[in-house]
Amino acid sequence: MTTIRDIAKMAGVSVASVSRVINNTGRVGEATRKRIQEIIKQTNYVPNQTARTLYQKSSKLIGLIIPDLNNPFYSQIVTSVENKLRPLKYQLIMIFDTGGDDARYKESVDTLIQNNIDGIISSAFEADLSAYTETPIVLFDSGHVNDSLTRIASDNYRGGELAAMALVSSGAKKIIIQHGPLSLPPIRERLEGILHYLNQSQVVYELQSVRDFTLVTAKEETPKLFKDFSDFDGVLAANDMYALEIMRKAQQAHLSVPGDLQIIGYDNSIFSQMSQPTITTIDQQADLIGKSAAETLLKKINKESIKTDDKGNITLPVKLIKNESTR
Amino acid sequence: MTTIRDIAKMAGVSVASVSRVINNTGRVGEATRKRIQEIIKQTNYVPNQTARTLYQKSSKLIGLIIPDLNNPFYSQIVTSVENKLRPLKYQLIMIFDTGGDDARYKESVDTLIQNNIDGIISSAFEADLSAYTETPIVLFDSGHVNDSLTRIASDNYRGGELAAMALVSSGAKKIIIQHGPLSLPPIRERLEGILHYLNQSQVVYELQSVRDFTLVTAKEETPKLFKDFSDFDGVLAANDMYALEIMRKAQQAHLSVPGDLQIIGYDNSIFSQMSQPTITTIDQQADLIGKSAAETLLKKINKESIKTDDKGNITLPVKLIKNESTR
DNA sequence: CTGAAAGCGCTTACAG
DNA sequence: CTGAAAGCGCTTACAG
Numbered sequence: 001m002t003t004i005r006d007i008a009k010m011a012g013v014s015v016a017s018v019s020r021v022i023n024n025t026g027r028v029g030e031a032t033r034k035r036i037q038e039i040i041k042q043t044n045y046v047p048n049q050t051a052r053t054l055y056q057k058s059s060k061l062i063g064l065i066i067p068d069l070n071n072p073f074y075s076q077i078v079t080s081v082e083n084k085l086r087p088l089k090y091q092l093i094m095i096f097d098t099g100g101d102d103a104r105y106k107e108s109v110d111t112l113i114q115n116n117i118d119g120i121i122s123s124a125f126e127a128d129l130s131a132y133t134e135t136p137i138v139l140f141d142s143g144h145v146n147d148s149l150t151r152i153a154s155d156n157y158r159g160g161e162l163a164a165m166a167l168v169s170s171g172a173k174k175i176i177i178q179h180g181p182l183s184l185p186p187i188r189e190r191l192e193g194i195l196h197y198l199n200q201s202q203v204v205y206e207l208q209s210v211r212d213f214t215l216v217t218a219k220e221e222t223p224k225l226f227k228d229f230s231d232f233d234g235v236l237a238a239n240d241m242y243a244l245e246i247m248r249k250a251q252q253a254h255l256s257v258p259g260d261l262q263i264i265g266y267d268n269s270i271f272s273q274m275s276q277p278t279i280t281t282i283d284q285q286a287d288l289i290g291k292s293a294a295e296t297l298l299k300k301i302n303k304e305s306i307k308t309d310d311k312g313n314i315t316l317p318v319k320l321i322k323n324e325s326t327r
Numbered sequence: 328m329t330t331i332r333d334i335a336k337m338a339g340v341s342v343a344s345v346s347r348v349i350n351n352t353g354r355v356g357e358a359t360r361k362r363i364q365e366i367i368k369q370t371n372y373v374p375n376q377t378a379r380t381l382y383q384k385s386s387k388l389i390g391l392i393i394p395d396l397n398n399p400f401y402s403q404i405v406t407s408v409e410n411k412l413r414p415l416k417y418q419l420i421m422i423f424d425t426g427g428d429d430a431r432y433k434e435s436v437d438t439l440i441q442n443n444i445d446g447i448i449s450s451a452f453e454a455d456l457s458a459y460t461e462t463p464i465v466l467f468d469s470g471h472v473n474d475s476l477t478r479i480a481s482d483n484y485r486g487g488e489l490a491a492m493a494l495v496s497s498g499a500k501k502i503i504i505q506h507g508p509l510s511l512p513p514i515r516e517r518l519e520g521i522l523h524y525l526n527q528s529q530v531v532y533e534l535q536s537v538r539d540f541t542l543v544t545a546k547e548e549t550p551k552l553f554k555d556f557s558d559f560d561g562v563l564a565a566n567d568m569y570a571l572e573i574m575r576k577a578q579q580a581h582l583s584v585p586g587d588l589q590i591i592g593y594d595n596s597i598f599s600q601m602s603q604p605t606i607t608t609i610d611q612q613a614d615l616i617g618k619s620a621a622e623t624l625l626k627k628i629n630k631e632s633i634k635t636d637d638k639g640n641i642t643l644p645v646k647l648i649k650n651e652s653t654r
Numbered sequence: 655c656t657g658a659a660a661g662c663g664c665t666t667a668c669a670g
Numbered sequence: 671c672t673g674a675a676a677g678c679g680c681t682t683a684c685a686g
Binding site for chain 1: 662663664665666
């Protein structure tokens with residue numbers, strides 16, 4: 001590998017001068033600058049970021065931790081984060097498929113710190129991070145927890161309300177509510193929003209708990225939905241993928257959607273536009289979450305102030321996307 | 328940050344001894360080892376990987392370049408790569424959404440090398456990489472090119488044949504063949520396989536060229552399919568996403584699938600199992616591609632020999648997944 | 655078994 | 671404007 005020494009030698013100058021032209025810092029004579037630049041170009045020399053990092057403490061590396069890369073909600077967030085960070089020349093070290101395993105999150109954070117990352121964006125987890133005061137960390141998919149971290153979450157409570165409201169206002173009489181693990185704050189909040197609305201209306205409802213948000217599980221849980229519950233005309237699905245699977249099974253049983261059964265998804269992911277009929281859903285604005293997470297992290301890195309509520313949360317708005325699976 | 332010096336000072340030994348117990352290398356007295364380990368645990372000390380990398384040249388970092396994170400075919404490959412690499416303590420630096428832009432690929436490779444990565448796995452691109460002889464690189468989604476790189480690709484020619492064969496054998500008389508940009512070798516190969524089979528059969532066919540493989544484009548191209556072509560009873564879709572969209576439009580027009588129209592997707596992605604009816608597709612075995620790419624890269628890193636054909640390619644088998652969108 | 659020292663490739667005060 | 675030197679946090683011959 002060619003190093004800064006090699007360049008210096010070839011140009012007949014000191015490494016300091018080469019460093020100055022690379023970084024465009026300090027004063028260098030026009031003639032020497034030209035010569036050095038010429039040689040850099042010829043040799044295809046690129047400075048070793050590792051050596052820089054060691055000295056400067058900044059690696060231009062951001063750590064990203066997400067539970068499931070194959071869930072479009074997360075891949076959209078990731079894409080949005082990268083769109084924000086790339087122009088600033090940050091690279092992403094990604095750790096994914098951590099699922100809900102807090103120990104793996106903790107371990108991942110350690111690994112990232114070991115690599116001198118400048119900051120971390122991670123989906124929510126429970127492990128105690130109070131020891132990591134030196135590393136800027138932003139959590140998304142989470143809010144309303146009292147610690148020193150900044151947390152970004154969409155307004156899950158409102159999302160639940162909106163979904164319930166849509167179903168009731170279009171005439172559903174008996175609703176099945178699917179919900180993921182209640183150990184996850186966003187899931188709890190969404191359910192609270194749903195129940196708050198439903199309890200002040202006249203409709204009947206029942207709950208179905210589902211293990212996780214993958215297609216495999218959706219394929220397991222959906223038959224149970226039709227077996228364990230009856231006479232329902234509305235479903236608040238765990239997410240868009242579940243909604244799609246429920247619709248598929250309904251159609252197999254010659255139920256019309258939304259005629260006989262109305263279905264609402266969650267996430268406004270790519271899935272909601274891929275079926276016939278398309279799926280009414282709640283938009284969590286994944287791209288906004290990603291953008292906001294990236295911006296917040298950058299502010300932390302640059303020690304700028306961040307606008308949050310009194311608990312350190314940033315809450316993003318949700319909206320109902322009315323498609324064809326509701327009346 | 329606590330450094331190895333701090334630990335050494337606290338333990339009353341030299342940094343060399345601390346280094347030895349961290350890396351479990353060389354001889355250290357049992358008593359001192361105990362004492363050092365104790366202090367490491369108490370202080371939560373983790374060695375700085377950057378400093379290690381600078382000395383050892385190995386960073387335990389692998390670069391991964393993919394064109395589109397929101398395409399499940401790629402996210403599956405990524406997942407498979409990480410499954411293989413995580414147990415070996417490698418981390419992934421990911422660059423994505425490079426699309427088909429060769430310049431961005433080149434730039435990405437440079438960035439990765441600058442970060443001292445141990446190797447690169449990238450989807451195919453055209454830029455000349457002959458200058459990068461020092462960095463182990465494996466390309467996937469590509470084959471049959473004469474250079475010094477190892478390339479991994481599924482058997483696209485065979486995939487094309489299989490898809491065409493399935494449609495013809497189930498009675499299709501007029502087939503529309505969708506194909507992506509013919510500048511991409513895998514696309515060319517697949518089309519060749521299709522045409523080879525079709526030309527020796529009695530069916531009529533026409534070609535529709537599509538710009539890329541995203542949902543947005545699929546939503547643009549599908550109406551054109553139905554407008555520009557008529558009387559067809561079979562479609563070889565560009566991928567599963569396209570197949571889904573074509574089916575959706577067909578159903579809107581009250582065409583029965585597979586009764587009136589048979590559709591075959593490509594990739595065997597998650598999408599193929601999410602519709603009613605499910606979509607017959609060609610399995611490229613994304614997880615095998617990822618696994619093979621990771622294994623091959625590891626061999627390159629460890630300077631082991633790699634089994635390829637005479638052009639440096641590794642070709643993986645494809646298979647037809649018969650679902651419900653064909654008869 | 656243990657330590658002093660050199661070196662990995664940079665950047666940045668400090669002199670001149 | 672330019673260079674010699676120290677230092678970032680490690681690892682590893684080399685001595686003892």
